[in-house]
Amino acid sequence: MAQIQVEGLTKTFQIAKRRAGMLGALAGVVRREHRELVALDAITFEIGQGELIGYVGPNGAGKSTTIKILSGILVPDAGHCEVLGFVPWRERRRYVAAIGVVFGQRTQLWWDLPVVESFDLLRSIYHVDDASYRRTLDEMVSLLDLEPLLDTPVRQLSLGQRMRCDLAASLLHEPSLLFLDEPTIGLDAPSKLAVRDFVKRLNRDRGVTVILTTHDMDDIETLCERVMVIGDGRILQDGSLADLRERVSPERRLIVDLEDPEVTLDAPGARVISREGPRWELAFDPRVVSPAQLITQVASRHAVRDLFVENPPIEEVITEIYDHGGLAS
Amino acid sequence: MTAAALSGYRALLSARYRMVLQYRAAAAAGIATQFFWGVIMIMVMEAFFAVGVAPPMSFAATVSYIWLGQALLALQPWNHDRELEAMVQKGHVAYELLRPLDLYTLWFVRAVAWRTAGASLRAIPIVLVAGLLLPVMGGERWALGPPAGAEAALGFAVALLGTIALGGAITTLVHVSLLWTISGEGLARVMPSLVIFFSGMVVPIPFFPDWIQPLFAWLPFRGLADVPFRLYTGHIPPSEALPTLALVAAWALALVALGRWLMARGARRLVVHGG
Numbered sequence A: 001m002a003q004i005q006v007e008g009l010t011k012t013f014q015i016a017k018r019r020a021g022m023l024g025a026l027a028g029v030v031r032r033e034h035r036e037l038v039a040l041d042a043i044t045f046e047i048g049q050g051e052l053i054g055y056v057g058p059n060g061a062g063k064s065t066t067i068k069i070l071s072g073i074l075v076p077d078a079g080h081c082e083v084l085g086f087v088p089w090r091e092r093r094r095y096v097a098a099i100g101v102v103f104g105q106r107t108q109l110w111w112d113l114p115v116v117e118s119f120d121l122l123r124s125i126y127h128v129d130d131a132s133y134r135r136t137l138d139e140m141v142s143l144l145d146l147e148p149l150l151d152t153p154v155r156q157l158s159l160g161q162r163m164r165c166d167l168a169a170s171l172l173h174e175p176s177l178l179f180l181d182e183p184t185i186g187l188d189a190p191s192k193l194a195v196r197d198f199v200k201r202l203n204r205d206r207g208v209t210v211i212l213t214t215h216d217m218d219d220i221e222t223l224c225e226r227v228m229v230i231g232d233g234r235i236l237q238d239g240s241l242a243d244l245r246e247r248v249s250p251e252r253r254l255i256v257d258l259e260d261p262e263v264t265l266d267a268p269g270a271r272v273i274s275r276e277g278p279r280w281e282l283a284f285d286p287r288v289v290s291p292a293q294l295i296t297q298v299a300s301r302h303a304v305r306d307l308f309v310e311n312p313p314i315e316e317v318i319t320e321i322y323d324h325g326g327l328a329s
Numbered sequence B: 001m002t003a004a005a006l007s008g009y010r011a012l013l014s015a016r017y018r019m020v021l022q023y024r025a026a027a028a029a030g031i032a033t034q035f036f037w038g039v040i041m042i043m044v045m046e047a048f049f050a051v052g053v054a055p056p057m058s059f060a061a062t063v064s065y066i067w068l069g070q071a072l073l074a075l076q077p078w079n080h081d082r083e084l085e086a087m088v089q090k091g092h093v094a095y096e097l098l099r100p101l102d103l104y105t106l107w108f109v110r111a112v113a114w115r116t117a118g119a120s121l122r123a124i125p126i127v128l129v130a131g132l133l134l135p136v137m138g139g140e141r142w143a144l145g146p147p148a149g150a151e152a153a154l155g156f157a158v159a160l161l162g163t164i165a166l167g168g169a170i171t172t173l174v175h176v177s178l179l180w181t182i183s184g185e186g187l188a189r190v191m192p193s194l195v196i197f198f199s200g201m202v203v204p205i206p207f208f209p210d211w212i213q214p215l216f217a218w219l220p221f222r223g224l225a226d227v228p229f230r231l232y233t234g235h236i237p238p239s240e241a242l243p244t245l246a247l248v249a250a251w252a253l254a255l256v257a258l259g260r261w262l263m264a265r266g267a268r269r270l271v272v273h274g275g
């Protein structure tokens, strides 16, 4: 049976309208006018035990709202949702004891306490027995390289360090299901890699079901078999990464910094998208010309200071899904 | 609740207590103010006693009452936790729902830790100076005396637990009311005056006229200061402690129940911002 079942989940936020001028402000005290914002528009999906799901979409698409409802801290307006056999917001306390949640934008550790004391507190809150606590903690410390951080107060950690500690904290009670909301947001490249590597191992070695939201296509590329794309509160696409690739153009980007800002770049098989001084952004189809070929050609013709290959940003992927009539049926 | 279930709250209580203790500088500033107020209030009382009206309490008991009030001011629910208020306003409170904890109990524990940590920082220096240093320096008349006896000391200790529970319940009630932006601010604004006046912190309750005494006796605020202080000085004899303490306990339970009820209604209003 599916571990997560979501059917017709809908969430509307009431946003107070501001009225213009003094009189408007006075009227607002008596009767506020509201505008409705549909954050989730009847979304439906199922997730099985042990899956690693990438939940992608641009900012404001409804990713966090979905995670908040699934983790029991927000109540939907309509629809049904069952996770691990619980209705999250109804049986909140028993349910949240069985899941792990990390919100990339805020820590769940205690700001004023050293990391290890936060961990100890969580152990008491979740009633983890000593033996399993020691075992899990040792494992986390070695997998995430936490040893040098344990005695540091959380407020002094860098974003990447904090994220590693938050990941460990969310797993001390050994949940079988983990929600990660933008775990790589704002991280430097090495921290992103560390987080991705850890999540992958967690899913593979321990069978933890992971739902990871992101607007970074690279997260998805390296991690997920299955991708759900959300835009404007609707699931636009739900399938394998290969499906997604087929649906949108396979174009990739090559960013080249030339030594000479005056020179005009010549790169056969690629299309110039933009140019800013010495920086050129090219689009190419890897089925026509491989990244290696393209790089060799560019490097043989020009003095290159730096270059790197990128996926198109998620916003463009979404636009393409819309443009190709790709709304999920 | 089982003992195991309580262990999480106990750990949170001690962690938060230690966090508040880190802010020692703020306490140091408070202590000076409290000495100042203690001295002023004693001077006013000295003038009153000089008039020669039959006083309701001995001068020594009055002085002790005043010093205890200054030492334990931080236990009084006369203000609210700005950090928690900011969490409510920014919509961060909902994230606390991610823990397998009861939100009311969590806030109650937080309030108790905040009050007791603040009080322990201030009480020790004030008791040392007013109780030990003043007599040595020849100021016995203005010094905090010892408890009236072993039974009085015991009564005081029990009443202090009542003060902590009552103070925690009132503080949490104010915090819960902050979930309603406008009315919450109202309660947070009137509570300080109610607490400071009706607890006996401004003028010891026995000095008020007889006709108003029943009001003081039945309101909950007396349990915050007047009850423990008069048990300490023996002005309420140990034999009368039980009914007084029972009323304090009843009030504490009633205010916890009210806070829980409000919290259950307010939880629906929780909005989650960000992410």
Ligand SMILES: Nc1ncnc2c1ncn2[C@@H]1O[C@H](COP(=O)(O)OP(=O)(O)O)[C@@H](O)[C@H]1O
Residues within 6 Å of the ligand: A013, A014, A015, A037, A038, A039, A057, A058, A059, A060, A061, A062, A063, A064, A065, A066, B271, B272, B273, B274, B275
């Ligand atoms: N508490 C709230 N009040 C009003 N609007 C909200 C609230 N939370 C989210 N929204 C709105 O709902 C939409 C979806 O938000 P969110 O789920 O946070 O998007 P994402 O995480 O995909 O960036 C956005 O338009 C956002 O502004």
Ligand SMILES: [Mg+2]
Residues within 6 Å of the ligand: A060, A063, A064, A065, A181, A182, B274, B275
């Ligand atoms: Mg988000």
